[in-house]
Amino acid sequence: MRIFYFDSDDKRRQLQTVYLENIIDEVEVEVASQMSGPLGALEKIERSAPFDLILVLAPAEGSVFELYQRAHLKHPRAPFVLMSDDSLSSFVGMDGFQVQHPKNDFVQLPITPMDFRETILKSLSPSYGLRVIPAFQKVRLIHFLRFSRALCNVYVKLSNNKYVKVINSGSIYDRADIEKYREKKVSHLFIRNDDFEHFQVTIHKTPFLTFQNETMSESDLQKCLGNSHAMLKEMILEIGFTAEVAAIAEKSVDEIIKLAYKKDDMCEMLKKMQTRLDYVYDHSFLTSIVCCEILQHMHWNTEDKIKKLVMAALLHDIKIENPQICKIDSSKDSRLQSFSDPEIKSFLAHPMETSLLLTGVDFISPEVVSIVLQHHETPEGDGFPNGLHHSKLSLLSCIFIVAHDFVQQNFEIDFDVDLQSKIFDNLSKRYSLGSFKSVIDAFSNLRSRGKDAVINKV
Ligand SMILES: [Fe+2]
Ligand SMILES: [Fe+2]
Known part of the structure; x- marks a missing residue:
């Protein structure tokens, strides 16, 4: 399952990517933060392997229509879900896009995490209907570099039902502890579902780096x-x-x-x-x-x-x-x-x-x-x-x-x-x-x- 996700808002994109990666198992989320340029949305849509869903969170601007046209041409089977604080009528050229694919959708923001999840699952159904929320949620390794103390217990997934705790809640860890998983080709660590809400709120509030250089050794x-x-x-x-x-x-x-x-x-x-x-x-x-x-x-x-x-x-x-x-x-x-x-x-x-x-x-x-x-x-x-x-x-x-x-x-x-x-x-x-x-x-x-x-x- 491959999802393309465009969002120029850094914090929202990082947070929603964590959501997306936990809605479905084995999902690959390709992200873009800019429309143009070598790593921009237009280029990635043009060059990437087929996507199963194209999700765009954007303010009303002309390039959304260009992105939609290219996506429709290149990935005709993928639903195009547009989310925005602006109304659909303010997107030039996008008036009839919902009838061009049965799963195309427009969602007016703001949206709760639960509604976000349901919108994504609906656009991917019937292959991915409503599913039970798993007991563990996955988080990309890089997010753990925001902190040096574990906010909760952290696990590695061994198999579908087997997780092993690798970092205890409250313990100190450093980059070497995280990088060793990358060397073993592990891209995500897992936390319990009960801890996930708090973890998401905290990563949303915590910038990637805080140099407290006055007090730092x-x-x-x-x-x-x-x-x-x-x-x-x-x-x-x-x-x-x-x-x-x-x-x-x-x-x-x-x-x-x-x-x-x-x-x-x-x-x-x-x-x-x-x-x-x-x-x-x-x-x-x-x-x-x-x-x-x-x-x-x-x-x-x-x-x-x-x-x-x-x-x-x-x-x-x-x-x-x-x-x-x-x-x-x-x-x-x-x-x-x-x-x-x-x-x-x-x-x-x-x-x-x-x-x-x-x-x-x-x-x-x-x-x-x-x-x-x-x-x-x-x-x-x-x-x-x-x-x-x-x-x-x-x-x-x-x-x-x-x-x-x-x-x-x-x-x-x-x-x-x-x-x-x-x-x-x-x-x-x-x-x-x-x-x-x-x-x-x-x-x-x-x-x-x-x-x-x-x-x-x-
Ligand atoms: Fe070099
Ligand atoms: Fe060098």
């Missing part, structure tokens, strides 16, 4: 940043850029910049990197820190440039699923051969695909898009996706590439202090040309600054 702030990155990844890949995604990304950038300038704490922060597990986030975070350091030493550290580099660092590998392939920098790296063809293909495409995803997004500047596109280019001109000569790379991209290389090499040597000077020598040789020259000069300055330099803090 640095390690809690680090955890919070890691969680925010996981959420950004999941939300961007599924629905694109919404107001909530923008708020999480901008808040994360601000917090990383503050951390980068707390110099005493940075020492500890870098040391801890050896023992952390989430490579995609860890190397993105460290690249941000090193970019800030380089900018400072180039005396070019305007707030605007720092924010662009940190934003690019957060987002540049957001499409990479496998952290192991993320450790590879070059398309000629022999380690690539240990991955499957689709993984290699997707890896070689990620700078281009991510930059396309970011293009035209309100809060992402074109310079950020360009850094993301160019982050696997090289001073030798043999990088990917475009094999650009170094003279074609922006200075911000050059800073990013050097910082990223420094961080990757450090991971390879487990931040071994004795091997640091070798990395600096390698980088100095490799990047002493074109726009890279001023970057590497600043970096050398960093190396020779004694106790203040990154190398000595590690």
